[in-house]
Every structure is written in C-alpha cells, then in structure tokens.
Amino acid sequence: MIYECAIIGGGPAGLNAALILGRARRSLAIIDNNRPRNAVTHASHGFITRDGVTPTEFRRIALEEVKSYPSVDHLQNEVVSVDTTQFGFELVDSAGLRLQARKLILATGVKEIYPDIEGFYPLYGKSLFNCPYCDGWELQDQPLVVVSEYPNLFHKAKLLLNWSKNLVVCTNGKASLSDEHKKQLQSMDIVVMEQPISAFIGQNGRLEHVRFADGAQIPRTGGFVTPKFVQSFPFAERLDCEMTASGGIKTDGKGRSAIPGLYIAGDASYVAPSQVVFAAADGSRTAMSVNMDLTEEDFTVRRSASTG
Structure with a gap:
C-alpha cells in the first residue's frame, strides 16, 4: 500500500x-x-x-x-x-x-540546547522556563532572572516587564547586550549582570538563588532561560x-x-x-x-x- x-x-x-x-x-x-x-x-x-x-x-x-x-x-x-x-x-x-x-x-x-549551567534541569519546567507567554502568568510579580546568550535578551527583558518589574538580566558571560541596551535597562532599575553563571540553586523544583562564577549570589524564585x-x-x-x-x-x-x-x-x-x-x-x-x-x-x- x-x-x-x-x-x-x-x-x-x-x-x-x-x-x-x-x-x-x-x-x-x-x-x-x-x-x-x-x-x-x-x-x-x-x-x-x-x-x-x-x-x-x-x-x-x-x-x-x-x-x-x-x-x-x-x-x-x-x-x-x-x-x-x-x-x-x-x-x-x-x-x-x-x-x-x-x-x-x-x-x-x-x-x-540550554546553557551548561549546574542545577538547571531539576528546575526546568517548574520554576525556570523559556517562553513568557506560556509560563509568565504563573511567575507574575516574583523576583525573576532572565538569562540569554543571544541578542534577543534586550527584547525578552522588556517583554517580561509585563509580568514582573523585579528583574535581573544575565548575559552568562556573553556579549548579548549593547552598551545602549544596558543603559536603557538600568534606567528602569533592572540589574544587569554580565559574569558567567555557575549554578542555579533550589529545592523541589523551586529556584532560590543564582550563583555566579565570581562568587556573587542573588535570590530569585523563578526565571526564563533562552536556548x-x-x-x-x-x-x-x-x-x-x-x-x-x-x-x-x-x-x-x-x-x-x-x-x-x-x-x-x-x-x-x-x-x-x-x-x-x-x-x-x-x-x-x-x-x-x-x-x-x-x-x-x-x-x-x-x-x-x-x-x-
């Protein structure tokens, strides 16, 4: 047949x-x-x-x-x-x-293919996601982290302001933000961190902290990572x-x-x-x-x- x-x-x-x-x-x-x-x-x-x-x-x-x-x-x-x-x-x-x-x-x-960051997969689909339209509602008004190694980072950060004003934007050590875009985000009281991320820390699928390679650590309860x-x-x-x-x-x-x-x-x-x-x-x-x-x-x- x-x-x-x-x-x-x-x-x-x-x-x-x-x-x-x-x-x-x-x-x-x-x-x-x-x-x-x-x-x-x-x-x-x-x-x-x-x-x-x-x-x-x-x-x-x-x-x-x-x-x-x-x-x-x-x-x-x-x-x-x-x-x-x-x-x-x-x-x-x-x-x-x-x-x-x-x-x-x-x-x-x-x-x-997500960035090779320790602790990501136990949190993926529970408190770390990719698409704001799919999962932004569930994380509304929470302290969020936005991670992208790509030029879409500026757009994604602006987009996420619809769901939460408490954002930390991370480039994971890549040049994914221009100087002008960094200035614009910082003018909106959005923290920009450009150092590599060493680990996402959390329990039972819930993100608690983001740890950076230089030893810095920030509390967050959810976020979005671009693959x-x-x-x-x-x-x-x-x-x-x-x-x-x-x-x-x-x-x-x-x-x-x-x-x-x-x-x-x-x-x-x-x-x-x-x-x-x-x-x-x-x-x-x-x-x-x-x-x-x-x-x-x-x-x-x-x-x-x-x-x-």
Whole structure:
C-alpha cells in the first residue's frame, strides 16, 4: 500500500495535520516516538478551550480524535531513514517496517540546547522556563532572572516587564547586550549582570538563588532561560532541504519545501513562536496544501484517463 501522505511527528503540528487529512478522506500514516519536547511541562497554556492542559492529556485527546477517522493509521515508533523514490518517499522505522507515501510532512519540531549551567534541569519546567507567554502568568510579580546568550535578551527583558518589574538580566558571560541596551535597562532599575553563571540553586523544583562564577549570589524564585534551537532529526539535511538563516527548513509559507512532495509543519520551519496553538495552526495549513496538491494531481490523471 502506498499512503497518500505520511507524517513524521506526533506533536500538535503533526496531529492537527493528520486531523485535517483524515477529514479529507486521505490515506495517511502518522508516525511518532512519543517523546514530545514539552513532556517536562506540567501544563500547556495559550490554547483556547485547552488552557492549562497537560501535554499527556492533550496528546490523548488529539490521538483519540485523529484515530476516529478510518483512513488514518497511527504508528508509535521512530523513523530512522527517509528517502525519495519514483512514487514519492520511503520511510523505514526502528522496527524495520517500510512505508511508502506520495507526500511527506515533517512535523519533527526542534530541540533546545540550554546553557551548561549546574542545577538547571531539576528546575526546568517548574520554576525556570523559556517562553513568557506560556509560563509568565504563573511567575507574575516574583523576583525573576532572565538569562540569554543571544541578542534577543534586550527584547525578552522588556517583554517580561509585563509580568514582573523585579528583574535581573544575565548575559552568562556573553556579549548579548549593547552598551545602549544596558543603559536603557538600568534606567528602569533592572540589574544587569554580565559574569558567567555557575549554578542555579533550589529545592523541589523551586529556584532560590543564582550563583555566579565570581562568587556573587542573588535570590530569585523563578526565571526564563533562552536556548539555542536545532532540528530534532537530521531528515532535512539528508534530503538536502534549503534552510533559513535561523536553522529552520525553508518553505513557501504554506508548508511546501523546495523538494517536490515534501512539506514542513510546525517548529521545524520556525514559522511562529514555539506554542501549541501556533504549531497546531501550521499543521492545519500545511495539511490543506497537501490535500490541494493531491487533488490537482488526481484531477489531472482522471481527466487524462477520461479524455484518452
């Protein structure tokens, strides 16, 4: 059997793409390894009707809805190779199963690489986070630390003033703030600390202090740390996809990559902030592109057959 579409990735983008294609009566396989990037998160926010839902519950509901459509197959495994073929694509999973599909959606997302700071991971997802829109409400009016080694630090500090005026901004020893930006932050009574951070100190998931390499220490109860984002899987590189300057897979804005039949949905293309609602919406948009392209191809074949 050759599926009309295969989807790699069972996050919000992949699941919403599967929902749209299932409702379009397309035969498809959605393959994922059940290792979502947001598994560490206790609750997902910013998605209307699902604000505060746990990632596990979100996935359970989504899979239940998707699998109710008879043309959708869900395979819980890890894809280890993807190749282009004369009919489209061939996928091989870790169990050795080979799947063939006319179209392929990569909804594999990205993964975060955080600064190598002692004590970070026991606090991550509990009192240290990445996205203010996702978790700023829960930390409102607390003494917060903002850490970034990248030029977005100034913007992130300004943004966090919506949730707390008690901020300490840290560059972790990097040149992520210009002199002008430092002056502007300090004029707002925001402390700027440029020395490297040696450790986040806390108990039971709650941040208590930030310790610096020079021995300085400040009390904080929460904060936001900016990671570097990289592709979760090397499929884009293996398929020789065109990449954006920020490391995303380049698309036409509607999910189509430069490779015929290959589509990108969600964070893998860096089309939006890293939120469930954006990823799901992009999955929907990409699935509509897939369905339209399949429709055009099938119509052409049927018309040729009828006039031949």
